[in-house]
Amino acid sequence: MRKLISNIALVAGLSLAPLSVALAADPISVDVFKGEVATVNSYIFSNGESLVVMDVQRATSEAKKLAEVIKAKDLPLTHILVSHGHPDHYIGMDWLLKEFPDAKVVVGSKGIKKDIIGFSTYMESIGWLDQEPTLKPKSETNPEGFDYEANVHVLDGDKLELEGGGTLTLQVHSEPTESENLTTIYVEDINGLFTADFGYNKVHLWMGAGVTDAHIDNWRAQLVEFQDEYEDESPTVYPGHGDPTDMALFAELIQYIDDFKRVTANATSREEAMAEMEKLYPEYGEAGFLLKNSVDFHVAE
Template identity: 50%
Template sequence: MANNINLQVYHGVEATVNAYIFSDDQSIILVDCLRNSNEASKLAAQIKEMGKPLTHLFITHGHPDHYTGMNVIKNEFPDVRIVVNAPEIKADIINFSTWMESVGWLEGEPALKPKTDANPDGFDYEGNISILKRGKLILAEGAEIEAFSNYEPTECEHLTTLYSADLKAFFSNDFVYNGVHPWLAIDKQNIENWKNQLLEFANVLEKDLTIYPGHGKPADITVFEKQLKYINDFEATVAAAKSREEAMQKMQELYPDYTQADFLLVYSVNAFVAE
């Protein structure tokens, strides 16, 4: 018998990133919290309308499009526990935030500047983020969501997926960008790892699962093959392109309906094609 569990998908605008709201009759668990505080405030308002306590904010990995809303969520829900699935992910978040402050990327999100002696009003990443016990998120009425982080470095050095047997759903996170240009400004070995993992997902996971990506809309299991094809096309394109403009044009011709060309695709192309 399936446990009582409901799912709402919050589709963010910036970076087309998703947040996932799991609930039963007594509690709510939020997975990821968007790319900016403005959108996170709207997400928080939607959760408040549900009229149940938010027990956990789970952050899947250390890229800021998935955790920038942390301060907003913490302020709106003071009792929420912010959790990650591994110490390495906590370290990734702290390191990325420290780097972003050093290059001025947090001037628009000052509340996310790390708390230090010089900045005592900053966000206390060390104190506010804890490690999830036993790799399971559990709603008040007992429904479980399993978390897995034992992957080789791919889109991110440490990435978490989730699985709900009750929902027959796999949350592939940033292994899949569905209808969105993926972040490929990464090492070539990471790309190879990514392709291998996509093949494993396609071959091992149950065929009737709904796949919920980190970016873009839900899909069926064929989305892993589509993501693999995109990566292969990207590799061939940047290898053959004589300029960044040529690579951009080719990828947009191949994937005319994909979003985030002016952000995610640009950075990916620039990482592999010289000026």
């Protein structure tokens, strides 16, 4: 295409310089890296000149595989964009920074940076980071720890420009839902909506510790808003967990939330709620972890 336009320009006797500037970058394309742990997705954006990766897995072992996929593309990775402060989306950042020292970890708001630091501090306090010791926060007692303060950068504004051209448009949702703060991204070039953890496709939703009834209602309201806001574009929907799909996902998630609320409100035991949800959603993944934690948080023992 570029060649053709150059030829036309030559024939027409036009100056090539402004044209080649305007056409410098290819449209943004995306590759999905599907994590095995927690079925969490990483998304690799490319404009043919540079790369940005969104969300980087719950375990360093997964980040190692992700790093190999990125390296194989043979383009510079400029940014590691973390959509929200849950560990299944950011634990891999230490490994990626080691593999790609020129890349910068970025988040859409101060709130998300605070969520990340808060979650890691909490995980360390209960021993969860013993599995991932390099992610223990740097402190006076642990000077070799991960320096979240210095390494996590808050973006200015709602655009992330790829080096060489192209834009990711971010929206930070700061009403608590699945997480305290969540970033969604819309990419015009591919008509793609990246929902982060507003979206789970055929994977049980996380409604565990911290995701209160009020947060679930906020989540549901946001799904209705997506249906409305993106009705005309009808984008491909790229969820935080599970396969990319279309706008029909939102209706399915709303139904799931309504079912979960009804089942957990009426169940006389956790076992009963688990069984009922598994009967309604037999093909959904992660029942033993995501559904179990959600039921435990919403059904009293």
